[in-house]
Amino acid sequence: MIAYHDALQRILQHARRLEALSYPVGEAVGKVLARDVVSPMDLPSFDHSAMDGYALHAPQALAAGSEHAVQGSQAAGDARRASAGMAWEIMTGARLPDGLDTVVPVEHTELLERRPDGSPARIRLLDAVMPTANVRYAGSDVAKGTVIASAGTRVAASHVMLFAALGIAAVEVVRAPRVAIICTGKELQADPSQPLRDGEIYASNGPYLAAALAAMGAHVLSCETVDDTGQSFTDAMRRAQRAGVDLIVSTGAVSMGRYDFVPDALAELDARLLFHKVGIRPGKPQLAAMLGDAMVFGLPGTPMAVAVGLRFFIAPLLRAMRGQAAEPAWQAVLDTPQQPKPGLRHFLRGRVTQDETGRLHAQVLAQQQPFRIQPFAQAGAWIVLPEDAGPVAPGAQVIVASLHPDEPLLGGSDPQGVAS
Structure with a gap:
């Protein structure tokens, strides 16, 4: 033995x-990456506005009450523009015109003058504006060349969103x-x-x-x-x-x-x-x-x-x-005493809960005979007692694992337990 x-x-x-196979990103969910995925570009790929308002040049704070001429309007999807030192009306997601580096929300401005077509021609700031406010800068989410998902990662829908945003059409996954x-x-x-x-x-x-x-x-x-x-x-x-x-x-x-x-x-x-x-x-x-x-x-x-x-x-x-690291081992406080047979590692069906302090607690189900299937269907975790455990009293630390592979121990995310 x-x-x-x-x-x-x-x-x-x-x-x-x-071995590795290339899969379209949309078909890779649930598969494991065979190689690191490296960002081919900055994300965002250009400086853009975080809200509707006006783009300004602000080398230092702009005082409340200051007035600014508005050169034009920039919507999401518009190409690069030159600012000529003037403010621009700007929409959420729109590229900042060259030379502008700050955005003031429209609700923090007063419209002083319109052009014949109804577009703003001049505004006044109602509040002071700090430099770089309300701007999402190129590469502030992901810098070009960054490893965005490591080999061994199981691809989730959230990865698909990231890959798609970076224009990544296919990834290498493990067969x-x-x-x-x-x-x-x-x-x-x-x-x-x-x-x-x-x-x-x-x-x-x-x-x-x-x-x-x-x-x-x-x-x-x-x-x-x-x-x-x-x-x-x-x-x-x-x-x-x-x-x-x-x-x-x-x-x-x-x-x-x-x-x-x-x-x-x-x-x-x-x-x-x-x-x-x-x-x-x-x-x-x-x-x-x-x-x-x-x-x-x-x-x-x-x-x-x-x-x-x-x-x-x-x-x-x-x-x-698949090139994945070993699962982390979690520990919990045992609430039900056990008398395991010496020299054997015991795998017991049970449940794991989390108290108000975030501490994990393990409860062993009553019927542990190996022919019984219903307790397995009712369980939520495995409770593992090592070969040298001896009599285990309530309050002892025990190793716990999720009932099924690749599932969290507590629904939604890994528990804030203690890794052993």
Whole structure:
């Protein structure tokens, strides 16, 4: 049996970086940048007005009551103009005429004179105006050459807004990892529209893995169910190999029973075993191997062992394959005492809340048996107790993680917890 951190390190040492593909910006949301994105221009690209008013030249503060002749009017989208030392009527977003550097809001002026066409000809300042007021200067948001999004960043809609504003049409993103899922067990009924026969159960691990992996940005090429024979499993593995997958995830048949054929089948396929059995609960019989260039995870068939394998082994692997840094670890105050078994790392379903001081609190749900699915659906976080935790009293600091990969621990943004 291997410790969790040792098992994770073996996995990460064999993580193969995925190649980059060019994607149109609008199609890149949810994908991970393969390279830094550098701004090709200043943003704003020119000095412009932050509001409707009058553009002036103000080498020092302009006094209230001062009067200024107005040369013309500048609207958003108008080309560069020369100021000839006079004020200009200006609209929000309009380029400042050359030589002008300050904008006074229209409501802070008095119109003294109009031209025959109704445009302003002369104004008086009602208040003092400070230099550079109400101007958005070129490059004040983004300077040309600045890294605006680093490699490893998951592209969000907010990035699309920034890329579009900078005229960036396409970005380099990491190719989606290709995954095959193989669920073992003659008791599994994979078609929920069919009635169960005696001794059968509806398959849940496959649909869960397919949905969760797709949400993580993976391309699930297949999800099949095979019976309890090594030959059926071996055939499914070979089909996955021919499809060129990066990752094969199987469920069931990895423990010590007569039908636990996965280790022998992998040996027959000349797979290189990385580990088999990890000091964790649930999911102790966890297995990992390399089959050519593909990583193989053999997960126990119990639902929560599958969930732990995905969250704490497969998710870190996919991050490494996409060039992403490891997730930050958060700590919370435990509100429910625990008596974990010594020598095992425990992954418990629970909830995390935040008190009025911003401190995180973790509550372990009552029913932690690994076959129970409903508590998992009701949970909002994982609570992790290390191998040497011993009896854990209320008030102790514990590690917490979001229930699903790539989701915040508390809705909306990362919590203001304590990184461990």
